[in-house]
Amino acid sequence: MKTFLVTDFDHPAQLVDVATPTPQSGQALVDIRACGLNFADLLMSKGKYQDTPRPPFSLGMEPAGIVTALGPDADGPKPGTRVVVFSGRDGLAEQGVFDATRCLPLPDNMSFQDAAAFQIAYGTSHMALDYKARLQPGETLVVLGAAGGVGLTAVEIGKVMGARVVACARGAEKLEVCRRAGADHLIDTDTQDIRDEVKALGGADVVYDAIGGDQFNAAFRACNPEARILLIGFASGDLPEVRPNHMLVKNITLIGFxxxxxxxxxxxxxxxxxxxxxxxxxxxxxxPHVSHTLPLDRAGEALDLLRQRKSTGKVVVTMPPSP
Known part of the structure; x- marks a missing residue:
C-alpha cells in the first residue's frame, strides 16, 4: 500500500510503498477513503508538535474509511462499518491500523469527505466554546482566523449557540466564506484594526484565537470585563505576550485548549x-466547508495549501478503494 511518510524532520514527507499492516490486539484495520489535514500536520512534519512521534511515521490525524478487519480482543465497529478515526497520525495512507475504540461509526448521510473534515475542527470549536468558555446566547464572540479549518467551525457553532459572531480574516474572498457560515460582522485584518472595530461593536465577551501574535493583542484590548479568551493555536508563529495586570483589572479569563x-x-x-x-x-x-480535495499522490500540494494559507475551511486528501 502507499503511505505519505516522514522519515526525518529535515526533509519533506514522501509517498512510499510499504507492507499492508496487520491489526494487533485491540486494533482495527481500516481501508482509508479520505483524511482531513490540520495545521498540526505541518508542525508534526518538522518535529514541532506537542505529540510528534519519532520517525518514521505517516501524517494525517483524522482519517475516514471502512473497517476491514479486527485484531484479537478488539472492541470496535464490525468489519464493513463506515467510520471516522481520531488517529493522531497515519491517516495519509491507503490503509491503517488504529485503536478500535477510536473508530466512530458514521451517520448514513455523512460522506467520507465530510467525516474527514469534521472531527477535529468541529470538536475543537464546540468543546472550547461550550465546555470551556460557556458561551451564552447574545454574547459577542470574536473569531480570529475565522476562515481557517477550526475558525470557520467556530463561526458556525457560535451562531448555533446564539452568539453574535464577529469574524476576522484576510481579504474579501475569505470574509465572504465567513459571511456564508453565519458571521454577523466581518473584519478584514489586512485593512482594518481589530481593536477599533470590535470596540465599536461593543467589545468582545469571548475571543477564539487560533492565530496569536498581534491579533491576540488587538483582541485582548477590545475585551469586555469578564471576557474569556480561548487559546486554540498560534498560526502566526508568534506567541502572544499576556499582560496579567490587565487581566486582573478587567477580570479576564485566559483559557488554553x-x-x-x-x-x-x-x-x-x-x-x-x-x-x-x-x-x-x-x-x-x-x-463542513472543504475548499480543496486532492488525491493521495498530491498530499504534498495539499499541505502546501495550508502552509501558504490558500485554503478556507478544510483541505481533504482522498484515497481510492483498495482492490
Missing part, C-alpha cells in the same frame, strides 16, 4: 460533544 488532550485524561466530555455535533449534522445545522 487542546482537543486531543481530552482523549488521555477526560474522554467523556469529548464523546458527549461529538454526539451533539453529529446530531446537529444530521439536522442540517452544520456542514
Amino acid at each position: 487542546y482537543w486531543g488532550g481530552y482523549l488521555k485524561f477526560r474522554p467523556d466530555p469529548l464523546t458527549d460533544s461529538l454526539r451533539q455535533l453529529l446530531t446537529w449534522y444530521g439536522e442540517g445545522r452544520i456542514k
Whole structure:
C-alpha cells in the first residue's frame, strides 16, 4: 500500500510503498477513503508538535474509511462499518491500523469527505466554546482566523449557540466564506484594526484565537470585563505576550485548549460533544466547508495549501478503494 511518510524532520514527507499492516490486539484495520489535514500536520512534519512521534511515521490525524478487519480482543465497529478515526497520525495512507475504540461509526448521510473534515475542527470549536468558555446566547464572540479549518467551525457553532459572531480574516474572498457560515460582522485584518472595530461593536465577551501574535493583542484590548479568551493555536508563529495586570483589572479569563488532550485524561466530555455535533449534522445545522480535495499522490500540494494559507475551511486528501 502507499503511505505519505516522514522519515526525518529535515526533509519533506514522501509517498512510499510499504507492507499492508496487520491489526494487533485491540486494533482495527481500516481501508482509508479520505483524511482531513490540520495545521498540526505541518508542525508534526518538522518535529514541532506537542505529540510528534519519532520517525518514521505517516501524517494525517483524522482519517475516514471502512473497517476491514479486527485484531484479537478488539472492541470496535464490525468489519464493513463506515467510520471516522481520531488517529493522531497515519491517516495519509491507503490503509491503517488504529485503536478500535477510536473508530466512530458514521451517520448514513455523512460522506467520507465530510467525516474527514469534521472531527477535529468541529470538536475543537464546540468543546472550547461550550465546555470551556460557556458561551451564552447574545454574547459577542470574536473569531480570529475565522476562515481557517477550526475558525470557520467556530463561526458556525457560535451562531448555533446564539452568539453574535464577529469574524476576522484576510481579504474579501475569505470574509465572504465567513459571511456564508453565519458571521454577523466581518473584519478584514489586512485593512482594518481589530481593536477599533470590535470596540465599536461593543467589545468582545469571548475571543477564539487560533492565530496569536498581534491579533491576540488587538483582541485582548477590545475585551469586555469578564471576557474569556480561548487559546486554540498560534498560526502566526508568534506567541502572544499576556499582560496579567490587565487581566486582573478587567477580570479576564485566559483559557488554553487542546482537543486531543481530552482523549488521555477526560474522554467523556469529548464523546458527549461529538454526539451533539453529529446530531446537529444530521439536522442540517452544520456542514463542513472543504475548499480543496486532492488525491493521495498530491498530499504534498495539499499541505502546501495550508502552509501558504490558500485554503478556507478544510483541505481533504482522498484515497481510492483498495482492490
